[in-house]
Amino acid sequence: MSAALATRIAEDFAATAHASGDLQRQRAMQALTERGLPTSRDENWKYVNLRPLEKVRFAPPPGGPQSPVTTQDLPAPIAQYARYTFVDGVFAPNLSAPTQHAGVLVKSIKAIGPISPHPLSTPDLRFALLNEAFATDGAQILVEPGTDCQACLELVFVATTEAKVGASYPRVSLQVGARARVGLIERHVSIGSDANFINCAVDVSVARDASVQHYRVQQAGARAIWFDTLTARLAENAKYQLHSASLGALSARSTVHVQLAGERSEVGLFSVSVGGKNQVHDTFALVEHIAANARTEQSFRGICAGRARVAFNGKIIVRKGAHGTDSRQSLRGLLAGDDAEIDVRPQLEIYTDDVRCNHGATAGKLDDNMLFYLLSRGLDRETAQRLLKWAFLEDVVAKIEVPELRRQIEQSLAGQLNEAALKELL
Amino acid sequence: MLKINNLHVAVGDNKVLNGLDLEIPTGEVHAIMGPNGSGKSTLAHVLAGRPGYEVTAGSVTFDGRDLLALEPEERAHEGVFLGFQYPVEIPGVNNVYLLKAALNAARKHRGLPEVDAFEFLSLVREKMQLMRMDESFLSRGVNEGFSGGEKKRNEILQMLVLEPRLAVLDETDSGLDIDALKVVANGVNTLRSPERSVVLVTHYQRLLDYVVPDHVHVLVRGKIARSGDRTLALELEKRGYDWVTEEAA
Numbered sequence: 001m002s003a004a005l006a007t008r009i010a011e012d013f014a015a016t017a018h019a020s021g022d023l024q025r026q027r028a029m030q031a032l033t034e035r036g037l038p039t040s041r042d043e044n045w046k047y048v049n050l051r052p053l054e055k056v057r058f059a060p061p062p063g064g065p066q067s068p069v070t071t072q073d074l075p076a077p078i079a080q081y082a083r084y085t086f087v088d089g090v091f092a093p094n095l096s097a098p099t100q101h102a103g104v105l106v107k108s109i110k111a112i113g114p115i116s117p118h119p120l121s122t123p124d125l126r127f128a129l130l131n132e133a134f135a136t137d138g139a140q141i142l143v144e145p146g147t148d149c150q151a152c153l154e155l156v157f158v159a160t161t162e163a164k165v166g167a168s169y170p171r172v173s174l175q176v177g178a179r180a181r182v183g184l185i186e187r188h189v190s191i192g193s194d195a196n197f198i199n200c201a202v203d204v205s206v207a208r209d210a211s212v213q214h215y216r217v218q219q220a221g222a223r224a225i226w227f228d229t230l231t232a233r234l235a236e237n238a239k240y241q242l243h244s245a246s247l248g249a250l251s252a253r254s255t256v257h258v259q260l261a262g263e264r265s266e267v268g269l270f271s272v273s274v275g276g277k278n279q280v281h282d283t284f285a286l287v288e289h290i291a292a293n294a295r296t297e298q299s300f301r302g303i304c305a306g307r308a309r310v311a312f313n314g315k316i317i318v319r320k321g322a323h324g325t326d327s328r329q330s331l332r333g334l335l336a337g338d339d340a341e342i343d344v345r346p347q348l349e350i351y352t353d354d355v356r357c358n359h360g361a362t363a364g365k366l367d368d369n370m371l372f373y374l375l376s377r378g379l380d381r382e383t384a385q386r387l388l389k390w391a392f393l394e395d396v397v398a399k400i401e402v403p404e405l406r407r408q409i410e411q412s413l414a415g416q417l418n419e420a421a422l423k424e425l426l
Numbered sequence: 427m428l429k430i431n432n433l434h435v436a437v438g439d440n441k442v443l444n445g446l447d448l449e450i451p452t453g454e455v456h457a458i459m460g461p462n463g464s465g466k467s468t469l470a471h472v473l474a475g476r477p478g479y480e481v482t483a484g485s486v487t488f489d490g491r492d493l494l495a496l497e498p499e500e501r502a503h504e505g506v507f508l509g510f511q512y513p514v515e516i517p518g519v520n521n522v523y524l525l526k527a528a529l530n531a532a533r534k535h536r537g538l539p540e541v542d543a544f545e546f547l548s549l550v551r552e553k554m555q556l557m558r559m560d561e562s563f564l565s566r567g568v569n570e571g572f573s574g575g576e577k578k579r580n581e582i583l584q585m586l587v588l589e590p591r592l593a594v595l596d597e598t599d600s601g602l603d604i605d606a607l608k609v610v611a612n613g614v615n616t617l618r619s620p621e622r623s624v625v626l627v628t629h630y631q632r633l634l635d636y637v638v639p640d641h642v643h644v645l646v647r648g649k650i651a652r653s654g655d656r657t658l659a660l661e662l663e664k665r666g667y668d669w670v671t672e673e674a675a
Contacts, residue, residue: 368477369514370514370516372476372477372498372514373510373513373514373516373568374516374519374524375475375497375498375499375502376474376475376476376498376499376501376502376507376508376510377502377524377527377528377531377584377588378499378502378503378528378531378532378535378588379499379524379527379528379531380499380531381497381499383527383531384499387519387523387527388516388519390518390519391516391517391518391519391567392518393518394517394518394519395517395518398518
């Protein structure tokens with residue numbers, strides 16, 4: 001981080017209302033000042049575009065949200081899911097429909113006082129410190145043991161403010177009690193301005209025998225900067241599936257760190273990313289196998305067109321004692337333009353014996369055999385290519401178990417691929 | 427219908443077809459047999475327009491038109507169908523979508539409107555019954571997770587839906603058990619008519635017990651070494667390919 005940027009972040013922080021009273025935020029700010037933000041010289045940050053940060057005002061917008069948001073502006077709701085909407089990081093009760101489900105407690109962090117620190121602290125999680133220092137609100141979700149709420153909550157984070165005016169800090173803490181089952185949808189959209197700075201921090205903890213389906217859809221505005229840090233810890237026999245669709249933003253970076261702390265815990269990370277024009281989408285996903293006999297399944301499909309750059313770095317660390325680890329990685333990138341760039345990188349670090357770790361990574365163009373097969377059946381070249389791009393993503397998109405959401409994401413993907421004709425497929 | 431004249435084809439530095447002459451009149455079924463590496467599959471692929479095959483000399487006309495000048499999809503529109511030896515798996519593309527898109531592409535070429543959804547489904551169901559395929563195949567990815575036999579049946583199903591004027595079936599019989607072979611043969615026989623022609627590329631004569639060809643040709647080192655009626659296939663079955671190869675040399 002440049003000295004000028006550090007100074008500016010500190011100045012922006014000093015000017016906020018929390019600067020004097022809130023010890024936790026001060027500590028976060030101090031830690032951030034000491035460590036600095038990552039730069040493209042950092043190994044795990046070399047693909048991300050950090051330059052736009054130079055023009056950001058890091059404090060939340062001074063006068064609250066800049067653009068009045070109405071229910072009509074928001075994505076279509078999903079049946080049975082209670083909705084909580086946050087505008088520029090602040091809970092908006094008028095755009096929300098709270099849950100009535102027994103055992104599910106959702107609170108605005110604003111209402112419950114000082115925010116709790118992010119539980120994990122590694123150099124790759126430094127953007128979470130920025131969130132911690134500046135976030136003024138967020139969702140704290142507690143799911144009581146044994147609760148069954150599979151179609152449960154939808155969080156909609158709306159950014160409305162120009163980055164030069166103020167930043168948006170979505171913040172989520174999800175704690176799921178033993179044996180509970182929960183479905184969470186998390187969306188990020190821009191309304192009004194499309195040039196926001198969004199810095200999101202999500203922490204998930206899944207107790208023993210519990211299971212969580214977490215869907216994330218990033219559709220920030222075309223000039224937005226979207227940074228994200230997600231951490232998750234899984235106890236014994238817990239299951240966590242994270243489905244991410246990365247579509248929007250000019251520059252998007254997601255940092256994911258999952259700890260398989262309990263025996264026989266299972267994580268599934270399914271990500272799709274479609275970048276066009278001059279977008280940059282970068283994901284760093286780390287899964288740490290700490291306990292024995294845990295499983296990881298990681299699939300990434302990225303399509304890159306125009307002059308876009310899509311990167312996915314999937315790392316799995318198997319700690320000493322995590323015997324019986326079973327991990328699979330399938331990372332695939334598709335180049336759909338001569339000036340586009342795809343980087344997929346599977347990494348494995350294994351410190352124990354008796355593990356099974358498969359990984360595969362490919363980056364390339366459309367499969368010639370598939371293309372010829374479709375052409376030989378009379379499909380014109382454009383349709384055939386379109387269909388194959390679609391099929392390439394569908395492999396992972398099909399894992400989304402909420403039909404309405406899958407349909408919405410498929411529509412957005414089709415739009416993002418600029419393939420209006422694909423919609424007839426859906 | 428199809429006229430192949432002095433066709434020379436190379437794959438990289440490898441000369442695979444070396445002056446092949448063949449004429450397939452309308453309404454006839456021709457079997458192309460030959461030992462491994464004789465150029466059978468190359469011929470099938472060249473007819474369908476697969477990239478990577480360089481035609482260095484000769485011509486192929488289809489109803490008097492230069493077939494080699496057409497793109498693969500244009501050949502399909504003209505009524506040429508290739509049944510693949512190794513049908514390609516395309517996860518994420520529904521079988522039913524491909525069938526419909528292929529049929530509509532052909533209809534568009536003929537100036538017909540898109541097929542009505544109801545008519546289409548009843549047409550596909552009828553053909554699937556003939557091929558003894560379960561309806562669940564429709565919603566699966568193209569050839570995804572299909573067994574070898576299912577893939578071949580799927581090729582014939584596509585052929586029956588598209589009703590090509592020239593079907594080139596590349597070792598459609600390989601890897602089939604006897605029951606599947608009969609089903610596939612039955613499918614091919616259904617298509618047989620005075621307006622259509624079929625080229626059966628095969629290594630064994632077994633398929634020809636069920637789809638009786640009008641002519642049999644033996645390909646050796648990229649040329650037709652011998653032609654005859656179906657008794658030639660029976661003779662090959664008994665004596666193997668060596669004698670034809672030796673004669674050709």
